[in-house]
Amino acid sequence: MEERRVDGGINQVTQVGQTIRRTVGPWSASVHELLKYLEARGFAGAPRFLGVDQDGREILSLVPGDTPWPPGPMSGVLESAAALLRRYHDVVEGWRPAAGAWQLAPVAVGEPEVICHNDVAPWNLIARDGSVVAFVDWDTAAPGPRMWDLAYLAYTLVPLAAPENLQAMGWPSPTAVCERLARIRDAYGCTQEQWDTLLDTIPVRVRAAYDTMRIWASEDRPGWQAQWEQPEPWRHGAGYLRDLTYIETYLDNWKATLKSRS
Structure with missing residues (x-):
């Protein structure tokens, strides 16, 4: 065949x-x-x-559907991805495999609550009729906190990207950050504690993504070295660092705005 x-x-x-x-x-x-x-x-x-x-x-x-990447129009993708992640977390809570060996990130992720997918991002979504129906590429699944997973979804689907990165990623600019964060919160069904944790986790999660790529590239893991050596503007994880600076600059403003709207 x-x-x-x-x-x-x-x-x-x-x-x-x-x-x-x-x-x-x-x-x-x-x-x-x-x-x-x-x-x-x-x-x-x-x-x-x-x-x-x-x-x-x-x-x-093979899961039938389309990968919404590059992003383009994503009317129902945000909510459906967050809702599907909540359903997944609820299903897997309390389960552990007999094998017990995972591809663990070389960084601290926090106390495990579930088996996280760890890469819920547009390139790993399958959508049909504008709604996300499945996640693919489960190789980096591993124990972690629920908000660790949701933070990466927020980072990549809002997206929480530096303005100079948006066009290179194929995203329209500007992005309605607070509105889209609130839609993720509501679709996942965050408690107040989870919501507060999520916002504080986002910059930590972006730093972890950068550090993971840097460390695994230095270990010459298949595929990771190629990602680290991408051409500009992404070379050596530079895109992550620009995004991290952007997030750290505006996070308190987003918190205040979202609190006033809640």
């Missing part, structure tokens, strides 16, 4: 018929357990694990 290379960013991803084939790592057994658990619980927002092929690659079901 014909194989077609799919742009998988960090990972080598191949489509074969209605399946996706990916290389496996030491963490894959835990990810496969997770996907089988989600299937057993009736959670439709993830691909199904179908086994391992003759080349030692994992076989995943």
Whole structure:
């Protein structure tokens, strides 16, 4: 059967018929357990694990739909992604795999509450009719706080990006930051404590994304070195650092504005 290379960013991803084939790592057994658990619980927002092929690659079901990246019009993507993440967190809460080996980030993430996806971003969403129906690329799933996951969703879907990064990412400018943050809060159903935690977690999560790329690139992990060596304006994680400066500059203003509207 014909194989077609799919742009998988960090990972080598191949489509074969209605399946996706990916290389496996030491963490894959835990990810496969997770996907089988989600299937057993009736959670439709993830691909199904179908086994391992003759080349030692994992076989995943192909989730039909479109990846909303570059972003373009995203009318229902924000709310549906946040709502799907809440459903996922609720389903997986309290579950742990027998294998127990994850691709853990080389940074502190906080006390684990659930198994986080850890990369809920436009490039890992599958949408149909303008709504997100699934998350893909579960390789970096690992234990962490709920708001760790939601902070990265907010960072990449609001997006909380420096103005000079927006055009390079394909986003319209300016972005209605406070309105979009509030929509994420409401769609996820944050408690007040979670909401306060989320806002404080966002800059920490962006710094962690930068540090993870830097450290894993220095360890010559497959794919990560290529990401670190991207051309300008992203070379050596520069985009993350610009975004982090922007977030740290305006975070208190966003907090005050959102508090006055609540």
